[in-house]
Amino acid sequence: MTVERMPASLGGATSHGHLLELIRSADGLSRQQLLSTTGMSRATLYERLDTLTRRGYIYEAEPLGSTGGRPSRKIRFQDRGRVVLALTLGQTHGTVSITDTTGRQLRSETFALEISAPADSVLLPLVEEGRKLLEQGSDETLLGIGVSLPAPVEAGTGHVKHQTTIPGWSPDSVVRAVKATWDLPLVIENDARAAALGERASDAETVVYVKVGTGIGCGIVVEGSILRGAHGSAGDIGHIRMSADGPLCRCGRHGCLAAYSSGRALRDRLGHLGLTKIDDISAAAGTGDPEVLQALSDAADVLGRALAATVTTLNPDRLVLGGQIGGLPDFVEKVSSRVLTDVVERIAEGMVVEAGHPEDLAACHGLTTLVMRKIFAPDAVDQLFADEAESAAG
């Protein structure tokens, strides 16, 4: 006799990992609902739920309203007291955050730092602060750690690629600094990419996140996954060439987007006003200084022209701007209008151009998403259960 099965896509959630995934995605399902959505037998499902409960993956939450008989109880993903530590490093500041499993910040501290300093001198204070922040919580369990950097990161290993922004750091400096304190799942990602992931609303969306701070970074998320390209340089839009004879860029070429629109370029242009820091510029923009506003407008216009090409190539649902410069309302407004006029209507329509969440929050959220994915990926969970069963038997 053959059993009626659900289409594999929806409910063939037979394994522990997929069942957990189902519970984690739906916020609270009753046993009854799980039985019908998965199509599993009572005995099997209960065994699975039992195991997942015993191992602390799920718990039984409040009852749902009764429909006449005994009320069912929600089964929930065990997120109570589970936290992720996110270290988001920028060029000049770093934030240490404790987040819940959905990426919401619970506690955080921001510090000044100099990213070009030796790796350990930058990282160890942050790690130490992480330890302190963790101690402030009661009954919290740390699940994993995420670190974002304003530099290219190798996809699989999390190694820092040798590059101008972080000259002295060895590839595995972050891994070592963190692993020395916590032997837990660790994810390292470029800051713009982490923020892009943190800004995405649904898994179906294509999001382009552009960070304009000291430099220009960009993260592209297509259907929930980060676009990396052949050598991990996808989204390196700061070096789109806007003209053959433009200003000199740090990369040695002329006319790069970053030489027009980055915070560094603005600082150079506005240096004579005594604005020596990027934050000075955003502050001056707030006061309405006309020269500053004009400079921002020019920068935004060039960026908008470049992004028009990027947007035309990718047809995203959303274009999100962030960073100290990128997030300024006037800047967003100007970029938006330029992009929307330069992009053909078919692509522009329905696309949202907007300022992102405060940068740390976005990156923090993205990092938590990555950490959670790494730990609770169905296959990873199944593997873990299989390994434990094996070692118990062997």
Add this chain to the structure above:
Amino acid sequence: MTVERMPASLGGATSHGHLLELIRSADGLSRQQLLSTTGMSRATLYERLDTLTRRGYIYEAEPLGSTGGRPSRKIRFQDRGRVVLALTLGQTHGTVSITDTTGRQLRSETFALEISAPADSVLLPLVEEGRKLLEQGSDETLLGIGVSLPAPVEAGTGHVKHQTTIPGWSPDSVVRAVKATWDLPLVIENDARAAALGERASDAETVVYVKVGTGIGCGIVVEGSILRGAHGSAGDIGHIRMSADGPLCRCGRHGCLAAYSSGRALRDRLGHLGLTKIDDISAAAGTGDPEVLQALSDAADVLGRALAATVTTLNPDRLVLGGQIGGLPDFVEKVSSRVLTDVVERIAEGMVVEAGHPEDLAACHGLTTLVMRKIFAPDAVDQLFADEAESAAG
């Protein structure tokens, strides 16, 4: 007692579908090799192979060389006599091809057509020619049909999107025209996207395919899958705006890439030489007409500038040029040099810029890939087996 299992990624090929996938990807594996790679038991594997053989999915091929004992026999995916029909429609020509399961053309015929004519008057002759070509083969089984169009196509349904190039076609005109003759798996795709897929070498690569014919099309393949974007307009680079006050484009705006570099733009520029067709231009380029060469060079230069932005955004492994204009050696050369100078070295290095296979072949290959994927996707095969088992039991 617990069984040692292979890592799920590699060999956990327990189901019929995944086993078939494994056999299909490796070209000829012995039973012995299958046993060790999958980790399945002899009995189970043999049952699976038996079923797959009985249903005509696989067959036993020639023996491998002996290593001292009885030689093993290769198990092969059943591709003998299996063909796919590919209809590749351009603006002015259409090709009907019979391909083997790897996408290699076996027989083909090319016709002149006018894409702006009513759908049925374009499609029915091609379908009829397809029937004739199929009759020429002996002992061939048609697995499915692929159709590529020089117009946007809706991803899931294969419906033609209402657009300027094909004004009179109803969304489902292609589906109806084909399904009336063959009730088989059908895939409909945009021509540049099909070609992009047809050009890809490995599933790990990111490939940007740019077709310069009458218009400019572009297909982007990331890790084997086609990038579509929010409304399916990803890769619509013909309307990247190259200047605010450039020539008028058909879309009503000024300065679009297509107004500089498309075959149509070249034809307009070279009209006074009596070159009224795109093919005339490529012919004249072959004879070395200096005015034509200069026009091509200019067009290529602008395209190269636009592609530099696209390439910087995506960091592809390969940039492939195709189409009547795009495939011209001088054109490729010029685009390549412009892209490679405009793109920052980190991205340019390792990237290959090259002319694609003749356009029909690439699109044809891509279509076959899509049809084969649709039919032999592991899940689809498993579903089929499950359904049949159920109906046999019920």
Add this chain to the structure above:
DNA sequence: AAACTTTCGTCTAAGCATTAGACATAAGCC
């Protein structure tokens, strides 16, 4: 030609996960 080696093909008993379904209990509603 005989011995050797390796694969092939089939079969069996055992193991294990999963299932259908029974049965008792719990809990809210009328």
Add this chain to the structure above:
DNA sequence: GGCTTATGTCTAATGCTTAGACGAAAGTTT
């Protein structure tokens, strides 16, 4: 208290998968 629905546990049956045996097949080596 009766009704209804969900929960919790248990059992026999089912059926897929496995380990492993066994012999035949088909080459190589001696």
